[in-house]
Amino acid sequence: MGERRIPQRVLGKTGLKVSVLGLGGFHQVEIGQSYVERLVERYLEAGGNYIETARSYGGGAAERKLGRALVGKRAEIVLVSKTGQREAEGAWQEINESLEALKTDYLDILLYHGVNDREAVKAILAPGGAAQAFARAREEGMVHFIGVSSHWPQLLPWVMEQLDLDVVMYWVNYLDFCHYPEIPQQVAPAARSKRLGIIGMKPLADGYLYRSVREAFTFALAQEVDVLACGFNSLEMLERDIEAVCAWTQPNVQVLETILRDAPELGDYVCRQCGQCRLPDLDLPKVFELEGKFDRQMFDGRPKEAPDYALRQRLGPWFHNQERAITLYKPYAERVRTFLEESRPLPACPYGIDLSWKLRLAHLKLTSDGRFPAGAADDF
Numbered sequence: 153m154g155e156r157r158i159p160q161r162v163l164g165k166t167g168l169k170v171s172v173l174g175l176g177g178f179h180q181v182e183i184g185q186s187y188v189e190r191l192v193e194r195y196l197e198a199g200g201n202y203i204e205t206a207r208s209y210g211g212g213a214a215e216r217k218l219g220r221a222l223v224g225k226r227a228e229i230v231l232v233s234k235t236g237q238r239e240a241e242g243a244w245q246e247i248n249e250s251l252e253a254l255k256t257d258y259l260d261i262l263l264y265h266g267v268n269d270r271e272a273v274k275a276i277l278a279p280g281g282a283a284q285a286f287a288r289a290r291e292e293g294m295v296h297f298i299g300v301s302s303h304w305p306q307l308l309p310w311v312m313e314q315l316d317l318d319v320v321m322y323w324v325n326y327l328d329f330c331h332y333p334e335i336p337q338q339v340a341p342a343a344r345s346k347r348l349g350i351i352g353m354k355p356l357a358d359g360y361l362y363r364s365v366r367e368a369f370t371f372a373l374a375q376e377v378d379v380l381a382c383g384f385n386s387l388e389m390l391e392r393d394i395e396a397v398c399a400w401t402q403p404n405v406q407v408l409e410t411i412l413r414d415a416p417e418l419g420d421y422v423c424r425q426c427g428q429c430r431l432p433d434l435d436l437p438k439v440f441e442l443e444g445k446f447d448r449q450m451f452d453g454r455p456k457e458a459p460d461y462a463l464r465q466r467l468g469p470w471f472h473n474q475e476r477a478i479t480l481y482k483p484y485a486e487r488v489r490t491f492l493e494e495s496r497p498l499p500a501c502p503y504g505i506d507l508s509w510k511l512r513l514a515h516l517k518l519t520s521d522g523r524f525p526a527g528a529a530d531d532f
C-alpha cells in the first residue's frame with residue numbers, strides 16, 4: 153500500500169482544492185535555502201499544495217526562498233501572499249515585488265495582512281486605498297482571489313461586511329479556542345454564510361502545543377476550516393504534522409471535550425469557557441476570556457522551567473491584544489475589585505482551577521499598564 157496523502161478540502165467559494173495542511177512561510181526565514189527546498193519537496197511529495205507567505209516576512213526573504221524552491225512546481229500549488237500596505241500605491245508595489253520574488257506571474261490568493269482595527273479597513277477602502285490595487289491586480293490576472301487575515305477575531309464579522317472577500321484567515325487551535333469564543337460562535341458562521349474559504353492559522357498555537365500535535369490537529373480540523381497554515385521548519389516537524397492530518401477522522405463531541413480537559417498546556421489554570429462559574433452579578437467566564445485575550449492565560453504565577461518560561465514570554469502578549477483586553481475589561485473592573493475585597497466564596501470549577509487565585513491574577517493583569525507581571529510585581 154502506498155503512502156497516505158494529505159487530504160484535501162474545498163476552499164469555500166474559490167472552488168480551489170487545498171490540502172488541509174498548508175505550508176506557512178513565516179518560519180522559512182529561519183532556515184537556509186537548501187533546507188527550504190528539501191521541505192517544499194517533501195511537502196509536495198506528501199500531497200501538500202497550499203503554500204502561503206507574506207511580503208513582510210523577513211523583509212521579503214521568505215518569498216525569495218520559496219520562489220527559488222518552487223521553480224518548475226508553480227502549477228502544482230495554490231500560492232498565497234499578503235500585503236500590509238493600506239494605500240494603493242504601496243500595495244501595488246508590494247504585489248509586484250511578491251510576484252517577482254516568488255518567480256510567478258500570478259498569486260492564487262492575495263490577503264490584506266493583519267487587519268486588526270477599523271482604521272485599517274477605512275484606509276483600505278478610502279480613495280487611493282489598497283482595495284484599488286487589489287481590484288486592479290485581480291482584473292489583470294495577477295491575483296485570482298482576495299482575502300483578509302486578522303489577529304483580532306472580534307472585528308472579523310464587521311470586516312467581512314466591509315471588504316469584498318473570497319477567503320478569511322484567523323486563529324484555529326484549542327488554546328485560543330478558550331480565549332476567542334467569538335470564533336466558533338460568530339466569526340465562522342458569518343464566514344460560512346458568505347461562502348468564504350476559511351484558512352486557519354496557528355494550529356499549534358505558534359508551537360506552544362508542540363507536546364500535543366495529534367490532539368491539536370484532531371481539534372483544529374474539527375472546526376469550521378478548510379486549510380491550516382502551519383509553520384513547520386524542520387523535516388521532523390513536517391513528518392509529525394503529515395502523520396497527524398493523514399490519521400485524522402471526524403471526532404465526536406466526547407473526543408473534543410477530552411482534548412480540552414486533558415491538554416497539558418491548559419492544565420488547571422486555563423479557563424475552558426464551560427460557563428459553570430457564571431454568577432448572577434458577575435460574569436466570571438467573561439473575565440477569564442479577557443484574561444485569555446490579554447496573555448493567552450500563559451502567566452499563571454507559578455514557577456516554570458526556563459524553556460516553558462521563555463515560550464510563554466514570547467507567545468503571550470501579541471498583536472496589541474493586551475491593550476484591547478484592558479479596554480474591554482473596564483466595565484468589569486470595579487465589580488471584580490469589590491468582589492475580591494468582600495472575599496466572596498467562589499464556585500468549584502470542573503477543571504480544578506482555583507478560581508480565587510485566578511480571579512486575582514486576571515484582575516491584576518487587566519488593570520495593569522500592559523506590562524504585567526513586570527509592572528505589578530508587588531501585588532501578588
Ligand code: SF4
Nearest residue numbers: 423424426427429501
Ligand atoms: S468553571 Fe472553570 S472552566 Fe468553567 S467557565 Fe469557570 S473557570 Fe472556566
